[in-house]
Amino acid sequence: MLEPVNVSLESLNLMTLAPMLIPIVGALLILVVDLFKANQHKSLYVMLSIIFLAMDFGALLESAGMFAEGGTMMGVFDVMLIDGLAIVSQFIIVGASMLFIPLALTHSRFHEFSYPEFFALFLFMISGFQFMVATDNLILIFVGLETASLALYTLIALHNRDKSFEAAVKYFTMGALAAGFYSFGAMVFYALTGSVEINQIASVLEANNYADIGYVLVGVVFMLASFGFKLSLVPFHTWAPDVYEGASASMAGYMSIVPKIAAFIVVMRLFEFMVHSGIVWLETILYVFIVITMTIANIWALVQTDVKRMLAYSSISHAGFVMAAVMIGTTQANSALLMYWVLFAFTNLGSFSMLWISREKGLEAHKGSDHSYDKFAGLIKTSPFAATIMALFMLSLAGIPPFALFWGKLYMISSAVNGGYTILALIMALNSAIAGYYYLKLIIYMFMKEPVIGKDGHVYAINSTLSLQTIIGFAAIATIFAFLFVNPLLEFITAFVYNSGY
């Protein structure tokens, strides 16, 4: 007969679960609403989602306040780990989701938004990501990762087009492979150390001074491959352009931000101690990954004829750029990663939204997306405002000061310089110059070419509604006036990252 287990409720510290539970409750509520009265307008679901995300954001503010006072919190049998990293990344996840969800309010009707399940899945996905970043338990990370990924596959497939199904299946297959790699990696670490907690793994490995270095290598390779898929590092990136192309533009923009920040946080937790333990080959592997991802993706982006694919490759390149922070591993680098991602979220979501407002229905079967460069030709003449805003996002992505991403790049390259990685800093700088070319290409199409006959401004902004314009305007203002909030952002992030020991 087993002894009854006695656990006091207080020691569970259930408050740590609150931010994750809010979107789950919201998702269930949306489903229940649908049970009572089906076929309601999508605006209802959008607003319900926003309300719950706002509550989630509020709960995060609460945890941020508690962290600032009391430091890192553990909860639920020490499975949950609410440290600065978890809080800042959840801010990014929830904030970007709040910017994303109003994009459903398009002018044209799209299939996926008529289902309440879309919004329910969306909220489930967010809680999955939140679980992923707020724990150092490899099993809970896996659960969060899979919850989020499975929801995301479905969300992509809901964008009822042949290409979307293809994209979803491709993403699913690759994701399944990544999940397999992940579980293998986790297994190896468990076999080595007898624990699935990252901090336990770290202390056991350090205690025996990395005696089984060969097995550690195996585990690291599996983990790196798994997260390589999630972060679309070259050569695990092959799914990314196709999936971005198949998904709706807004979803593609979302995918370039939120899933990746969640994966970055896990990678940071997992590799941080190993980078600092001075294992040379790990640094070499990461170095090669970073340089290849940045450079090759940039070169592929040069030759794209479709703006969306170009942005897909550019997102890959940005991920490689930011991955450098994991290798550098200083507090400045980790803060730079988070800051970069906040600024990138505004800019990239903005530029994908600019594609989204021009999405036409009734696409020819053979075409993957309708965002060829030609579509943007002469945009300055037909709709100057849209052209200017798009150019703004492109300049920001290229890292032209004083727009948002410049500050991220500046701080990132500075962290490479301070970490002693001079060559890497130069490679990062020169990659920004290469990237300048394809961003400029779009600007050239918009500003210096004649418009294609028969396309007036209305066709371009066909999907535009007030809510879309609000989101884009918000992103544009944040991009232009980034220099005003860079300082508070930097101080906030640095304090949180520093206090959680990264």
Add this chain to the structure above:
Amino acid sequence: MFDHILSILIFFPALAAMLAIVIDKDSIRSYGVAVSVVEFALSLMLWFGFDSNVSGMQFMEHYALVPAFGINYILGVDGISLFIIILAAFFTMIGIASLTDTKNVKNMIITLLMLQMTMVGVFAALDAILFYVFWELSLVPMLYIIGAWGGPLRVYASIKFFLYTFAGSLVMLVGMLFMAYFYYQATGEWSFALLDWYRLILPESYQFWLFLAFFFGFAIKVPMFPFHTWLPYAHGQAPTIGSVILAAILLKMGTYAFVRFSLPLFPDASVYFMFPIAIIAIIMIIYTAMVAYAQEDVKQVVAYSSVSHMGVIVLGTFAMNVEGISGSIFLMIAHGVVSGALFLLVGVIYDRRHTKMMDQFGGLASVMPRYATIFGLMLMASVGLPLTINFVGEFLSLLGFYQQSHTLTLLAGIAIIVGAIYMLSAYKKMFFGEVTIEENKNLPDINKRELIALIPLSIITIWLGVYPKPVLEPINNSVEAVVQLMHDKSITEEAKSRIPNLKLEDPRTSAQEAN
């Protein structure tokens, strides 16, 4: 109002450009002229309020931008930057006033005003990141001007211009980050403020690498041989106004940055690299002069001659003494006036004939006498005729370098003779002889709008050639402070002997008095 005059000078055109969006396109030209006249008047007020006896920075403004990372909004002018700012305001004014009929004139004027913001910003910024912001931002309007209003190869030319400069300046950015990191290591504080950096004495090996990183960014902008290949394309394809601004102001950013950053921050490395750079400068002077002689397109002649003269400016800068640096800064202004005027003049004939090929002309002196006179004057100034503005600058630059090396100066002097050859032969082809082509017989002479631009330039050319003191004196004071700073900071024997000791009081204390 003098407290914030620099901020006003920078952001007034930008604000005006925003407002210009709502103005009707038929009235936009008057609006542009009005705004740029106000801006020019403001820049004259800056000169009026400027105390030319003070060698340090004046009209300083200081606000924190990203204090956590040492980035501040710091502005200030001294004798070195003052006149280039005035020149920028002046050229934007006459550029807009003399703007010929172009398509999309509204976009053009908005772009020019935005460009003006960045130009003034570069020369007034005293924080490295702020400098970098304006420096990079200036590429965007220029890209648009070349790419949207240029010739047949405009897209290629504009991309080449942008990417070349962008790549160079990113390397420079890495250099700046290193510099800030060294400052952080030395003092425990982050700072990108230039006046803070001036106080930092770096070991020689650091200086070399940082000098090279900065050099890469500046040399492309100047442009120095062998990084000059973007410039003939940019000039060849750019519309007249684009070439004028590019030659008169944008190229000066590079040479100005040498004086502002490279020399005082890395005096030992500057001395170490003095001869290599001088040799590059002389290759640049002679080689591009020869290339200019081979051109058939008159605009390319002016473009290559412009590169050639930039070589003299670089040579003067790296003379590292008061004469050389003052001369090079004076020559920056002179070169701005003269090559700006020459590009305007080429634009005049291009508007009439829509060709720039010299064999399409000939005998224009009899058809367009006033045009020929002004062209002749500017040509003489470009060649460096005494009593014109260029002569003062060239003479001082070469005099300065003569103290460092006699042979190299002699070589550079020869180039000026080559300069005379290609310029005079171009003039001969265009203006002398019989009018052979029928179309040329009835060309109208310069009209009023063109005179508005050209007359003031002619006056400046002669006035400052005869009496350069009002400009030269403030320049001289500030340059003395820079040279003294370099002497004090240098650590090697070589540098101490190459850079003269002027036995001035510490220039930094006078900088603080000026606040």
